Amino acid sequence: xxxxxxxxxxxxxxxxxxxxxxxxxxxxxxxxxxxxxxxxxxxxxxxxxxxxxxxxxxxxxxxxxxxxxxxxxxxxxxxxxxxxxxxxxxxxxxxxxxxxxxxxxxxxxxxxxxxxxxxxxxxxxxxxxxxxxxxxxxxxxxxxxxxxxxxxxxxxxxxxxxxxxxxxxxxxxxxxxxxxxxxxxxxxxxxxxxxxxxxxxxxxxxxxxxxxxxxxxxxxxxxxxxxxxxxxxxxxxxxxxxxxxxx
Amino acid sequence: xxxxxxxxxxxxxxxxxxxxxxxxxxxxxxxxxxxxxxxxxxxxxxxxxxxxxxxxxxxxxxxxxxxxxxxxxxxxxxxxxxxxxxxxxxxxxxxxxxxxxxxxxxxxxxxxxxxxxxxxxxxxxxxxxxxxx
Amino acid sequence: xxxxxxxxxxxxxxxxxxxxxxxxxxxxxxxxxxxxxxxxxxxxxxxxxxxxxxxxxxxxxxxxxxxxxxxxxxxxxxxxxxxxxxxxxxxxxxxxxxxxxxxxxxxxxxxxxxxxxxxxxxxx
Numbered sequence: 001x002x003x004x005x006x007x008x009x010x011x012x013x014x015x016x017x018x019x020x021x022x023x024x025x026x027x028x029x030x031x032x033x034x035x036x037x038x039x040x041x042x043x044x045x046x047x048x049x050x051x052x053x054x055x056x057x058x059x060x061x062x063x064x065x066x067x068x069x070x071x072x073x074x075x076x077x078x079x080x081x082x083x084x085x086x087x088x089x090x091x092x093x094x095x096x097x098x099x100x101x102x103x104x105x106x107x108x109x110x111x112x113x114x115x116x117x118x119x120x121x122x123x124x125x126x127x128x129x130x131x132x133x134x135x136x137x138x139x140x141x142x143x144x145x146x147x148x149x150x151x152x153x154x155x156x157x158x159x160x161x162x163x164x165x166x167x168x169x170x171x172x173x174x175x176x177x178x179x180x181x182x183x184x185x186x187x188x189x190x191x192x193x194x195x196x197x198x199x200x201x202x203x204x205x206x207x208x209x210x211x212x213x214x215x216x217x218x219x220x221x222x223x224x225x226x227x228x229x230x231x232x233x234x235x236x237x238x239x240x241x242x243x244x245x246x247x
Numbered sequence: 248x249x250x251x252x253x254x255x256x257x258x259x260x261x262x263x264x265x266x267x268x269x270x271x272x273x274x275x276x277x278x279x280x281x282x283x284x285x286x287x288x289x290x291x292x293x294x295x296x297x298x299x300x301x302x303x304x305x306x307x308x309x310x311x312x313x314x315x316x317x318x319x320x321x322x323x324x325x326x327x328x329x330x331x332x333x334x335x336x337x338x339x340x341x342x343x344x345x346x347x348x349x350x351x352x353x354x355x356x357x358x359x360x361x362x363x364x365x366x367x368x369x370x371x372x373x374x375x376x377x378x379x380x
Numbered sequence: 381x382x383x384x385x386x387x388x389x390x391x392x393x394x395x396x397x398x399x400x401x402x403x404x405x406x407x408x409x410x411x412x413x414x415x416x417x418x419x420x421x422x423x424x425x426x427x428x429x430x431x432x433x434x435x436x437x438x439x440x441x442x443x444x445x446x447x448x449x450x451x452x453x454x455x456x457x458x459x460x461x462x463x464x465x466x467x468x469x470x471x472x473x474x475x476x477x478x479x480x481x482x483x484x485x486x487x488x489x490x491x492x493x494x495x496x497x498x499x500x501x502x503x504x
Contacts, residue, residue: 012258014256014257014258015256017258019258020258020260070269070270094260095260097257097258097259098257098258098259098260099256099257105257138351160262160266160267160273160471161471163262163266164262164470164471164474165470189388190388190389190390193388193389194389194390194391197389197391197393197395197396198391198393199395203395203399206276206280206467206471207340207344208272208273208276209272209276209340209343210272210273210276212343213272220343222343223343223344226340226343226344226345227344227345227346229344229396229399230344230345230403231388232389232393232395232396232399233396233397233399233400233403235387235388235389235396236387236389236392236393236396236397236400237396237397237400238387239387239389239391239392240392240397242386242387262474264473264474267471267472277468277471277472280464280465280467280468280471280472281465281468281472282464283460283461283462283463283464283465283468284461284465286405286409286413286457286460286461287457287458287461287462287465287488287492289413289416289417289421290454290457290458290461290492290496291492292420292421293416293420293450293454294454294495294496294499294500295499296420297441297450297499297500297503298499298502298503300434300437300438300441300503301438301441301442301502301503303434304434304435307434307437307438308434311424311425311431312425314420314421314424314425315425315426315427319425320422320425320426323417323421323422324422326417326421327414327417327418327421327422330409330413330414330417331414333406333409333410333413334409334410334411334413334414337406337407337409337410338410363410363411366411367410367411367414370411370412370415371414371415374412374415374416374419375415375419377440378419378432378436378437378440379429379432380436
């Protein structure tokens, strides 16, 4: 098979360009080739100056997310043949600042992630001698879906609210907060809700639902955010109704 | 439009005012949100209807005649379509927004959606019975 | 006696309560608006279904329970509409005067609630 498919790739060289432009590359259209394989072909055989991020090629590291034909995708899990005869546009992940070509600045997400404390919080840590925290299969199932997140940030690229208001904590971080809230070993729900009940927490979300649709791991961040709203509402009603002594 | 600062060479892409026309799902989302206008319109319309009923038989007949005028019918048909869009999308999204568990087992989404349509049928039948009996 | 579980938050915020009213209004609108709009805005004026006698409708509308139910439903639906439209202006049209938009939307809902009280009260 020597058929080719054309890639239209965003180029942005910060030292030379003031705005991003396009460059076209023809790459072999092979049945088993992904968009990432096409980009690697360009990098190895055609144009070594093209910059993009990737690592594992098997949909688990979460670094190769790009907008393919306008839709946030893991390029290692997106096959060129699905876009034949082409052309296929490959742009940097939406809503993030472009550093160079297809590489985006993920600093904002990295700063937001620890704000929701995505780790197990205990009132009192058990000592190692006391043994491990046990969990039943049912307790594992309660949060398992939300633990599948690979921090690929496709959900941020799909979220118009994040695009319009960069202060919004955003889908993946809130889904991870829910992941630890639902963990039977965790006691940090209060600390997380205190962060997410703020204006830039869950309230900017208008339930567009695109985060859930583009998630390659079926995490359902949109569902997590709405459930957080419900939780915040229930707790707020309690806060207003319960006498101070019970708090 | 680039927003270059001396030490920040990253390029921030501006978001077009027309972003929601670029993808079908975004467009449907904005239509769903615009149903709010028509919900408010019908609240206003029903309030005026109630006022006409309260003012006596003649005012009631006049209101019904006015409501049959082409302009008002056109507005109400469009508004009714948006109300249906609101109902359908609201029911569809409910299972995602809340987890319902019965005896420790999560109720499947289809059951929650079905229960809501059942509720809609009961409510509709009751309202119909109340106003026409 | 077991103490009630303390709230999960230490913060008093207005957003959760507004969202609760928004959701309540959304459920009310989804459940009641299709039949109400169909009957009163289309079927009765256009004669698809014979409009009810005035005396009967006046009796239904004049009942205090009807007043309470309609008033509660209308206020919730107005808050629902105001809240949703507010975010449509932010996201869809990228209106930047967020404070002004909020005041106008919720102010409109409050004015609507005031009007509802008087119009419904006047009919009973």
